[in-house]
Amino acid sequence: xxxxxxxxxSSQLFFENSVCLTCGTGLGFSREERALVPVDGSGRYIDRxxxxxxxxxxxxxxxxxxxARLEGGQCMACDLTRTRPSDDDSAGLAQFPKAEAAKRHLLxxxxxxxxxxxxxxxxxxxxxxxxxxxxxxxxVITIDLAEADGARREQIREELGEPYRTMLGHLRHEVxxxxxxxxxxxxxxLDRARQLFGDEREDYQAAVSRHYAQxxxxxxxxxYISSYAxxxxxxxxxxxxxxxxxxxxxxxxxxxxxxxxxxxPADGPFxxxxxxxxxxxxxxxxxxxxxxxxxxxxxxVIPEPVLDKLDFIARLAFDANATMQ
Ligand SMILES: [Zn+2]
Ligand SMILES: [Zn+2]
Ligand SMILES: [Zn+2]
Numbered sequence: 001x002x003x004x005x006x007x008x009x010s011s012q013l014f015f016e017n018s019v020c021l022t023c024g025t026g027l028g029f030s031r032e033e034r035a036l037v038p039v040d041g042s043g044r045y046i047d048r049x050x051x052x053x054x055x056x057x058x059x060x061x062x063x064x065x066x067x068a069r070l071e072g073g074q075c076m077a078c079d080l081t082r083t084r085p086s087d088d089d090s091a092g093l094a095q096f097p098k099a100e101a102a103k104r105h106l107l108x109x110x111x112x113x114x115x116x117x118x119x120x121x122x123x124x125x126x127x128x129x130x131x132x133x134x135x136x137x138x139x140v141i142t143i144d145l146a147e148a149d150g151a152r153r154e155q156i157r158e159e160l161g162e163p164y165r166t167m168l169g170h171l172r173h174e175v176x177x178x179x180x181x182x183x184x185x186x187x188x189x190l191d192r193a194r195q196l197f198g199d200e201r202e203d204y205q206a207a208v209s210r211h212y213a214q215x216x217x218x219x220x221x222x223x224y225i226s227s228y229a230x231x232x233x234x235x236x237x238x239x240x241x242x243x244x245x246x247x248x249x250x251x252x253x254x255x256x257x258x259x260x261x262x263x264x265p266a267d268g269p270f271x272x273x274x275x276x277x278x279x280x281x282x283x284x285x286x287x288x289x290x291x292x293x294x295x296x297x298x299x300x301v302i303p304e305p306v307l308d309k310l311d312f313i314a315r316l317a318f319d320a321n322a323t324m325q
Pocket of ligand 2: 076
């Protein structure tokens with residue numbers, strides 16, 4: 001994530017801020033400018049082209065800080081949420097803002113990497129009130145809002161023996177399924193994907209049942225980023241896509257915060273960024289977390305074959321606009 005500063009007082013801001021904590025100026029996020037911009041007392045911002053923008057109507061409902069075109073309307077980030085907890089579902093509504101905040105973070109980084117979100121929608125459901133399975137199908141990402149609760153999420157993480165589980169991580173994984181569906185559709189690209197991730201025509205349900213019955217294959221860490229990635233070629237792609245976003249976004253944040261002594265190569269292969277910047281940075285961040293008595297920030301090891309997979313996904317970002325038209 002890039003860094004943001006207040007246009008009124010120059011203080012550093014967090015992406016989630018709706019007000020500058022130093023000078024009290026109201027703020028809104030402009031997707032067009034990729035910036036937090038000041039809004040007036042009635043929540044209005046006029047951009048350089050003279051267009052009028054208004055604070056999204058969901059500011060109080062979901063903490064949305066984005067700007068909408070119409071007064072009393074909602075922003076494009078909120079437009080992507082097809083289903084949300086009903087007005088009488090107080091448990092679901094309490095969990096909703098955390099998931100929406102992670103979703104807005106995801107959208108900003110997809111914009112920054114050049115991935116279109118056309119055709120993507122979200123069902124934000126809570127397993128507190130119904131059965132919910134986190135997943136992706138045909139452009140619809142379903143999120144279990146109950147995982148906005150840290151204790152609940154940590155319990156699932158332990159049960160599944162996962163080293164890492166966050167709301168943002170879920171979104172990055174699920175949007176990986178969407179991107180594979182949209183961008184890896186045929187030709188050489190599909191052939192290469194099959195070489196790297198395996199043949200996605202493999203029976204999915206059988207693969208999932210095998211994974212939960214037998215666990216991952218021995219020595220999986222020499223070819224995969226996580227044990228879950230071994231489940232099926234689709235899951236390997238989605239897991240690797242999530243790591244592409246973890247790494248890109250965290251490197252961008254570190255650069256914006258002045259934490260990098262090496263400049264990431266601008267258009268070299270992604271593996272150069274991983275080797276020269278990400279591995280030393282993530283080791284340092286793990287040490288810092290340990291100094292605070294916390295678990296490692298990045299509890300993963302990236303083997304050589306995963307570098308090939310990451311390179312493939314980074315190429316998709318370069319080619320994305322041409323394919324999406
Ligand atoms: Zn300020
Ligand atoms: Zn909104
Ligand atoms: Zn998946």
